[in-house]
Amino acid sequence: MITFDAVSKQYPNGTTAVDNLSLEFPDGGITVLVGTSGCGKSTTLRMINRMVEPTAGTVSLDGKDISTVNAPELRRGIGYVIQHAGLFPHRTVLDNVATVPLLLGWSKKKARARAGELMELVGLPANYAKRYPYQLSGGQQQRVGVARALGADPPVLLMDEPFSAVDPVVRADLQAEFLRLQKDLHKTIVFVTHDIDEAIKLGDKVAVFRTGGKLVQYDTPENLLSAPADEFVRGFIGHDRGIRRLSFVDSAALPLSDALVLPDSAPVSKARAADGPWVLVTDAARKPLGWAAVSALPQDGTLADATLTPLGHTFSLATDSARAALDAALLSPSGLAVGVDEEGAVVGVTDAAAITGGSSGGDSQ
Ligand code: ADP
Numbered sequence: 001m002i003t004f005d006a007v008s009k010q011y012p013n014g015t016t017a018v019d020n021l022s023l024e025f026p027d028g029g030i031t032v033l034v035g036t037s038g039c040g041k042s043t044t045l046r047m048i049n050r051m052v053e054p055t056a057g058t059v060s061l062d063g064k065d066i067s068t069v070n071a072p073e074l075r076r077g078i079g080y081v082i083q084h085a086g087l088f089p090h091r092t093v094l095d096n097v098a099t100v101p102l103l104l105g106w107s108k109k110k111a112r113a114r115a116g117e118l119m120e121l122v123g124l125p126a127n128y129a130k131r132y133p134y135q136l137s138g139g140q141q142q143r144v145g146v147a148r149a150l151g152a153d154p155p156v157l158l159m160d161e162p163f164s165a166v167d168p169v170v171r172a173d174l175q176a177e178f179l180r181l182q183k184d185l186h187k188t189i190v191f192v193t194h195d196i197d198e199a200i201k202l203g204d205k206v207a208v209f210r211t212g213g214k215l216v217q218y219d220t221p222e223n224l225l226s227a228p229a230d231e232f233v234r235g236f237i238g239h240d241r242g243i244r245r246l247s248f249v250d251s252a253a254l255p256l257s258d259a260l261v262l263p264d265s266a267p268v269s270k271a272r273a274a275d276g277p278w279v280l281v282t283d284a285a286r287k288p289l290g291w292a293a294v295s296a297l298p299q300d301g302t303l304a305d306a307t308l309t310p311l312g313h314t315f316s317l318a319t320d321s322a323r324a325a326l327d328a329a330l331l332s333p334s335g336l337a338v339g340v341d342e343e344g345a346v347v348g349v350t351d352a353a354a355i356t357g358g359s360s361g362g363d364s365q
Contacts, residue, residue, distance in 0.1 A: 001027050002048055002156065002188065007057030009043050009213070017043040018213035021057070025205075028186040032203035034193055035236075040213030041192040045158050048190060049078045061156070079149030079157040079187075083165050086145060087133040093119070093144050094129035100151030118147040123177055139170035146178070150185075159191045163198070175201060196237055200225070200244065208233050222248040243356065249322040251315050254355055256339050256348025264289060264304040268297045271306075278334035281308055286345040288314060291334045314338040317347055326355045 002025040009018040018040040025031045033041040046052040047059050050071045059066050066074055079100075087096050094115050101111035119129065122143040133141055142162055149157055163171045163178075179202065182189065193199055199206045200221040207218045210232055217229040225245040228234040237244075261280045262271055271279045271294055281289045281303045290308030298305050312332045315325040317339050328337035329352045336349040 001025065001062060002190070003058075003060045003063075004044075004047075005058045005060070007044075007047065007054045007059055009040070009047065009052060010055045016213055018047070018054075021213070021215055023207060023215065023218060025188060025190055027188050029204035030182060030189045030191055030202055032191045032193060032199040032206045033209060034196055034199035034203075034206055035209030036211065037194055039209040039211050041194075041209055042160055043213065044209075045160055045190055045192050048156070048158055049075050049080060076152060077154045077156060079151070079154040081142075081145045081149045081157065081159045081162045083161040087141060087148070089133055091132075092129065093124070093131050093133070093136070096133065096144055097147045097151065099148055114151070115147070118150055119144075121150070121181065122147045137170070138166040139174055142166060142174055143177075146181075155188055157187045157189045159189060161192055161194070164193065164195070171198075178202065200247075208236060243323070243326065246323040246326055246355070247321045250317075251320045251322050251325045251339060252317045254322055254325055254339070254350050256350050258346070258348040260336070260349055261286075261346050262303055264302060266303050268299075268301060268303060268306065271297055271303060276334075278336065279303070280334075280336070280338060280346065280349055281306065282346050285343075288338055288340070288346050291332075309333045311338060314340045314344075314346075316340055316342070318342045322355055325350065326352055329355060 004021045004023040007018060007021045008016065010016050021044065033044055035041055043052055047054050050066060053067070088099070094112060097115035097118050098111040101114050102108070106114070116126065116129065119126065124140065124143050124147065128136065128140070133144065136144065145162065163174045166174065175198065191202060203221055205218065206221055206224055208216045208224070210216050217224060217233050222245065224233065225237060225241045225248070228237055260274055260276050260278065261282060262274070263284060264281050265284065271292060274294065277294055278291045279294065281292050283289055288311055290311055292303055292306040292308055296307060313328045315328045315337055318341065325337045325339065329335060329350065332338070336351050337355070338349050339347045341347050
């Protein structure tokens with residue numbers, strides 16, 4: 001566990017970068033430090049590996065004051081990833097990744113074998129090993145940076161805006177892979193970003209800072225969204241926090257109706273009698289086939305004779321959040337989201353108003 005106890009950092013020019021910070025970073029979790037530029041996030045991060053020394057207070061790692069630990073030794077247990085990856089431009093990808101094992105005195109052969117494993121771990125094809133950093137895209141360079149930081153299998157990983165310099169699509173990929181990796185690795189990660197969406201997506205805990213190095217709120221993403229501590233946090237999170245909060249609600253909790261769900265063996269008259277402009281048509285196993293517009297139904301026969309409009313996305317009650325259900329509703333031709341069980345069979349349908357349940361209605365609370 002990393003602990004900050006009444007830590008301050010004043011730079012020699014008088015700037016207070018961090019002001020009386022007390023904070024515990026849980027083991028095996030991702031703690032995100034978020035705030036606008038210059039609010040002391042990087043300074044906080046760099047005090048963990050002693051790149052910056054506090055001017056007051058104590059930083060400890062597993063109960064031990066780190067100012068009493070030899071800095072190079074401390075850093076061996078702490079990986080560090082920065083924006084633009086900070087790769088050595090004249091070393092190949094493989095040699096970049098092998099840097100830390102080599103520093104630890106491993107043989108060249110063993111270090112390179114380890115580097116090969118790490119490349120695979122972060123999703124870099126083996127044939128990139130001999131390339132140089134400039135021959136890679138920004139996203140690929142970040143993967144090399146992460147692989148390099150994992151070189152000595154450090155229990156702690158510090159990441160300073162690691163995904164900020166890449167485009168949004170690549171960033172989303174890197175974030176997803178990062179979460180996948182962490183599921184297996186359970187590192188204690190401290191992650192700095194200025195992007196509140198990234199903080200909410202990645203953090204087990206999120207620390208919101210404001211200018212002057214003041215911690216304003218330290219909480220789970222869910223609590224940040226549901227109960228921002230003050231106007232500053234509320235403003236920082238933005239006005240759509242009600243909708244974002246749906247990411248933390250299981251779709252299984254949503255009210256679903258099956259009044260508009262009919263098998264394709266049902267007579268069209270049954271669809272006409274249904275209370276809505278659309279009905280969802282399923283097969284005999286309740287697998288969804290598509291939407292039938294009631295106004296365009298054939299005169300008679302069964303729903304198997306109706307022209308169906310494709311479903312769009314369904315949402316899974318077992319695995320999806322209410323946010324996924326909302327997206328499904330908004331993208332659905334009928335305005336209704338289709339909830340399915342683990343086998344893909346329809347449980348029921350719901351609309352955006354029912355999903356948001358009034359909770360996304362602005363920012364008045
Ligand atoms: P953030 O990571 O949130 O952008 P930083 O921790 O980098 O913020 O910086 C916090 C404040 O400390 C800023 O006002 C910055 O200008 C100042 N600062 C950072 N490093 C130094 C330094 N080496 N000397 C003087 N001031 C610094």
